[in-house]
Amino acid sequence: MEITDIPVEGYERVARCSDEATGLVAFIAVHDTTLGPALGGLRLLNYAAEDEALTDVLRLSKGMTYKSAVAETGLGGGKSVIVGDPAKKTPELFRAMGRFVHDFGGNYITAEDMNIKIEDLLHVREETPHVSGLSREHGGSGNPSPYTAYGCIVAMEAAAEYRWGTKDLSQKHVLLQGVGAVGGEMARLLRKRGARVTVCDIRQDAVDALVNDHGCESVSIDDHLDVECDIYGPGARGAGINDDTIPQISAEIICGCANNQLLDPSHGDVLREKGILYAPDYVVNAAGIINVSCERLEGGYDEEEAMRRIERIGPNLKAIFEIADRDGISTNVASQRLAEQRLADARQPS
Numbered sequence: 001m002e003i004t005d006i007p008v009e010g011y012e013r014v015a016r017c018s019d020e021a022t023g024l025v026a027f028i029a030v031h032d033t034t035l036g037p038a039l040g041g042l043r044l045l046n047y048a049a050e051d052e053a054l055t056d057v058l059r060l061s062k063g064m065t066y067k068s069a070v071a072e073t074g075l076g077g078g079k080s081v082i083v084g085d086p087a088k089k090t091p092e093l094f095r096a097m098g099r100f101v102h103d104f105g106g107n108y109i110t111a112e113d114m115n116i117k118i119e120d121l122l123h124v125r126e127e128t129p130h131v132s133g134l135s136r137e138h139g140g141s142g143n144p145s146p147y148t149a150y151g152c153i154v155a156m157e158a159a160a161e162y163r164w165g166t167k168d169l170s171q172k173h174v175l176l177q178g179v180g181a182v183g184g185e186m187a188r189l190l191r192k193r194g195a196r197v198t199v200c201d202i203r204q205d206a207v208d209a210l211v212n213d214h215g216c217e218s219v220s221i222d223d224h225l226d227v228e229c230d231i232y233g234p235g236a237r238g239a240g241i242n243d244d245t246i247p248q249i250s251a252e253i254i255c256g257c258a259n260n261q262l263l264d265p266s267h268g269d270v271l272r273e274k275g276i277l278y279a280p281d282y283v284v285n286a287a288g289i290i291n292v293s294c295e296r297l298e299g300g301y302d303e304e305e306a307m308r309r310i311e312r313i314g315p316n317l318k319a320i321f322e323i324a325d326r327d328g329i330s331t332n333v334a335s336q337r338l339a340e341q342r343l344a345d346a347r348q349p350s
């Protein structure tokens with residue numbers, strides 16, 4: 001196995017690993033550990049070129065630093081990627097990855113991301129203890145989706161309170177695009193709060209279950225932006241907020257679980273000009289990582305403490321909205337400022 005460090009300005013450590021015996025080619029980036037060890041998922045993708053994988057790991061690890069700083073997880077930002085075919089996974093490949101993770105001496109903690117399953121992480125853990133997000137029976141915090149959904153509702157209530165002076169959603173109409181693991185649970189939680197909920201998804205069975213069992217309404221994907229609603233929650237793929245869609249959005253608040261909702265950061269300014277309150281995606285969907293971070297509590301994972309920490313999403317979001325209004329900037333830039341401020345404060349000698 002050959003591990004080569006790659007100096008990258010602004011990053012604490014970036015390394016490439018190749019292992020002839022198992023075919024592993026991977027990168028790990030530790031962006032920043034000011035607030036704690038760098039935690040971020042492992043992604044497996046058929047990248048066209050290694051440069052593309054390196055760009056991805058750099059971008060994603062930096063994003064994790066900001067996400068964790070705002071979410072107050074006590075963690076830094078890191079990420080790892082394997083360049084490979086998701087159809088050709090082997091236990092040996094993941095054990096080799098485990099040895100690579102171990103080389104970071106606990107400064108990088110891995111977890112699940114695209115094309116990675118818990119079984120794969122169990123092979124990683126044969127070689128290193130620095131693995132998080134395993135199932136409850138393996139001592140981890142389990143499936144993050146219900147926690148992520150709860151955190152999104154906490155965020156929605158905070159945004160509603162900021163915009164309308166009350167977090168009561170019972171008189172509001174929420175439109176959810178994509179009702180999978182997180183969006184589906186959001187729909188159920190919203191119905192419990194008495195909200196009117198309209199859903200769309202490419203999976204008709206997911207839509208039917210919410211309509212039949214939870215009193216949601218449905219709309220086709222093509223027509224969903226024609227629905228008059230108060231809150232719009234993107235919950236499928238990224239880049240859905242763009243020049244084509246923004247003019248069609250009737251909602252006063254955008255608050256959903258999907259990652260990378262803005263096609264470009266400048267769309268945050270467009271939303272601000274249009275008077276739409278955008279709750280930045282990585283702040284809204286942070287409960288997954290908050291939950292995982294509770295695996296590091298003294299005495300092990302504690303669900304009650306996790307729920308308390310997830311509720312901090314509300315005040316954090318309010319702080320972001322206030323910064324945006326005070327400085328006349330988009331909420332996505334405001335959340336970056338909040339993260340940078342927290343990092344700067346932590347770097348100050350006490």
Ligand code: NAD
Nearest residue numbers: 144145148178179180181182201202236257258259285288
């Ligand atoms: P999922 O795959 O369970 O759900 C996504 C749903 O979107 C599916 O039901 C799919 O059919 C639907 N969909 C796909 N394309 C669509 C389209 N064009 N229009 C409407 N629906 C479409 O995934 P998930 O775990 O619920 O995650 C949803 C989003 O939240 C993703 O962007 C994910 O990165 C993000 N996220 C999830 C978590 C988590 O804990 N699962 C944490 C943070 C962020």
